[in-house]
Amino acid sequence: MFVIALAGLIVTTSARAEASSCSGPLSGGEIRVVIVVDATDFGGGSSATCLVVPTGTTGSQLLARRSAELGTGSVRYGSSGLLCAIDGMPATGCGDHNAGGFDYWGYFNAPSGSWAYGNINPFTRRVSDGDIEGWRYVRGGKGSAQDPPPRIAPSQSLFPVLAPNVPAVVEQPAVASGTASLSSSSTTIDVDRGATSDSPGVVSMATTTLEPVAFEGIALASSRASDPIIGRWFAIAAVFFLIAMMAGGAWIQTRRSR
Amino acid sequence: MTAPRLLHPGAWWLWAVGLAACALRTTNPVLLCLIIAVTGWVVVSRRTDVPWSRSFASFLRLGLIVIAVRLVFQILFGVRIPGTTLFSIPEVTLPSWAAGVSLGGPVTLESLMAALYQGLRLATVLACFGAATSLCSPYRMLRALPTVLYEAGVAVTVAFTFAPQAIVASRQVREARRLRGRSDRGFRAWSASALPVLEGALDRAVALAASMDSRGYGRRGGASVSQRRRSVGLVLAGLVAIAIGSYGLLDPGAPTMFRIPALAVGVAALVGSLAASGRSTERTRYRPDPWVKPEWIVSLAGLIALASFVLAGRISDALTPSTNPLEVPAVPLVAVVGLLVATLPSWFAPTPPTLATVSTSMAVAA
Numbered sequence: 001m002f003v004i005a006l007a008g009l010i011v012t013t014s015a016r017a018e019a020s021s022c023s024g025p026l027s028g029g030e031i032r033v034v035i036v037v038d039a040t041d042f043g044g045g046s047s048a049t050c051l052v053v054p055t056g057t058t059g060s061q062l063l064a065r066r067s068a069e070l071g072t073g074s075v076r077y078g079s080s081g082l083l084c085a086i087d088g089m090p091a092t093g094c095g096d097h098n099a100g101g102f103d104y105w106g107y108f109n110a111p112s113g114s115w116a117y118g119n120i121n122p123f124t125r126r127v128s129d130g131d132i133e134g135w136r137y138v139r140g141g142k143g144s145a146q147d148p149p150p151r152i153a154p155s156q157s158l159f160p161v162l163a164p165n166v167p168a169v170v171e172q173p174a175v176a177s178g179t180a181s182l183s184s185s186s187t188t189i190d191v192d193r194g195a196t197s198d199s200p201g202v203v204s205m206a207t208t209t210l211e212p213v214a215f216e217g218i219a220l221a222s223s224r225a226s227d228p229i230i231g232r233w234f235a236i237a238a239v240f241f242l243i244a245m246m247a248g249g250a251w252i253q254t255r256r257s258r
Numbered sequence: 259m260t261a262p263r264l265l266h267p268g269a270w271w272l273w274a275v276g277l278a279a280c281a282l283r284t285t286n287p288v289l290l291c292l293i294i295a296v297t298g299w300v301v302v303s304r305r306t307d308v309p310w311s312r313s314f315a316s317f318l319r320l321g322l323i324v325i326a327v328r329l330v331f332q333i334l335f336g337v338r339i340p341g342t343t344l345f346s347i348p349e350v351t352l353p354s355w356a357a358g359v360s361l362g363g364p365v366t367l368e369s370l371m372a373a374l375y376q377g378l379r380l381a382t383v384l385a386c387f388g389a390a391t392s393l394c395s396p397y398r399m400l401r402a403l404p405t406v407l408y409e410a411g412v413a414v415t416v417a418f419t420f421a422p423q424a425i426v427a428s429r430q431v432r433e434a435r436r437l438r439g440r441s442d443r444g445f446r447a448w449s450a451s452a453l454p455v456l457e458g459a460l461d462r463a464v465a466l467a468a469s470m471d472s473r474g475y476g477r478r479g480g481a482s483v484s485q486r487r488r489s490v491g492l493v494l495a496g497l498v499a500i501a502i503g504s505y506g507l508l509d510p511g512a513p514t515m516f517r518i519p520a521l522a523v524g525v526a527a528l529v530g531s532l533a534a535s536g537r538s539t540e541r542t543r544y545r546p547d548p549w550v551k552p553e554w555i556v557s558l559a560g561l562i563a564l565a566s567f568v569l570a571g572r573i574s575d576a577l578t579p580s581t582n583p584l585e586v587p588a589v590p591l592v593a594v595v596g597l598l599v600a601t602l603p604s605w606f607a608p609t610p611p612t613l614a615t616v617s618t619s620m621a622v623a624a
Contacts, residue, residue: 060340061340076580077339078582079285079372079375079578079581080337081337081339081369121360123338123340123360124338232586232588232589233586235589236586236589238589239594240291242292242594243291247298247299250298250301250302254302
């Protein structure tokens with residue numbers, strides 16, 4: 001555990017050392033947002049990631065951007081639009097029952113320097129500059145404002161200090177290549193001073209601790225991909241052949257009875 | 259080959275409810291289409307000559323409307339699920355108190371497929387209900403109901419006969435329109451006849467309930483007023499508990515409390531009502547429908563299909579294919595085999611008597 005944490009620290013330190021757009025000046029139409037993901041209750045780490053995104057980005061787009069930046073696999077949604085998994089956690093299931101409540105990803109906003117339960121649809125909520133968005137894996141939660149917020153406090157110190165004298169020209173080619181590539185880099189801050197309100201003494205770890213899980217997610221994805229899709233199509237064709245036979249038989253019987 | 263006779267209506271209802279429960283357990287479009295095909299096949303091979311046996315097609319049409327409405331609602335008000343954007347419609351920013359609702363915005367393939375799967379599931383449940391309605395007579399079903407339900411006489415009668423009566427009424431209204439030289443096709447004809455059809459169907463169901471009441475249906479002989487009140491209260495409480503329990507059984511996501519316990523409480527209340535009424539009435543049945551081998555096969559076929567779906571759900575998550583990311587649905591073999599078992603009634607149920615066979619057997623008897 002210590003080794004993992006140490007490795008996390010090292011990698012994060014180097015990530016911080018890397019010059020990123022989040023500490024550089026913003027070009028027009030760009031905003032800086034911090035997204036906090038707390039998977040401690042699932043056995044993952046908690047992290048705060050600073051992202052530079054285009055104006056008008058929604059909460060769910062922000063989450064997708066974070067996964068893309070960190071390479072932690074895509075966010076999984078249920079058919080109803082319920083968010084099921086971030087960073088491949090959990091691998092299966094979606095908002096399942098547990099201990100009289102639900103295991104789910106709670107959505108939090110920080111409108112006034114403290115976490116508030118997000119009653120706004122992340123598909124429609126548009127983030128603005130300096131916003132801090134939080135997701136926490138809640139175990140046995142009630143799905144109400146009483147559910148615990150992320151352990152990392154939403155302080156403005158999560159944003160890296162703006163580096164002075166960074167030439168604004170650096171971002172220009174990215175602007176030219178379209179909004180999708182506007183923020184090609186992110187800063188992940190190692191937050192070990194995070195407020196651990198409901199579990200004191202827990203040192204929240206940087207995103208690097210997510211890596212084993214991310215690998216697992218990739219392995220899962222590749223095993224799904226190797227599942228022969230042709231075989232699935234073949235099975236579907238066989239079932240529809242059955243359906244066609246029944247429909248044809250029914251049609252003939254109807255014709256005969258007339 | 260057994261002699262033509264009508265199968266016990268309870269067997270058909272058990273079979274249909276089994277298939278409907280299968281449909282509620284899955285959003286796999288391949289399996290849902292197969293369920294519809296199975297119900298259609300069995301309906302066509304074993305339906306009777308009576309007016310309501312044509313209701314299956316109406317239920318299929320209703321299912322298509324349900325799917326269309328579900329898709330339109332998803333496009334207009336649905337959750338803006340991210341994914342492959344097909345097209346966008348103008349977006350309205352709602353005030354913060356309505357922020358949970360979205361109006362307009364990008365429409366993704368993922369969201370449309372999810373809506374299609376859910377609409378198809380509801381359409382399949384409707385098809386199962388339509389199959390039960392067209393396969394057995396609502397009057398025989400009323401006769402076969404356990405005596406405790408007689409207390410809720412009018413409600414039960416309307417519940418079981420409304421759909422078939424609506425089919426009969428819609429035929430008559432359409433015929434009347436045609437006789438007056440008006441078109442019986444198209445949206446205008448449909449909207450003009452909707453109200454008379456609903457009104458007529460409800461009138462017929464209530465009239466049936468009234469005539470059954472006047473013939474002593476739901477009467478409790480010499481029971482005193484307080485006894486009767488107690489038993490009626492118990493029946494109502496029991497029915498509510500059974501409704502909750504069966505909902506819990508059909509919906510895999512329901513809390514455990516609402517499953518077997520609620521069902522057990524409901525049955526206990528109904529049994530209690532029988533005891534409360536003191537069994538003061540003796541009933542006899544005129545030519546009761548038998549429950550013999552074909553009835554067992556038909557009802558077990560539906561239950562085996564349901565069991566196969568429960569098993570398939572335990573084995574893999576192929577019953578609920580992911581729509582985000584979108585994937586080609588896998589076909590669980592266990593579930594397909596279970597649904598093929600559900601086609602057995604089309605061979606093992608006795609053929610229903612037609613007007614022709616009735617006259618032949620009478621001629622033979624003579």
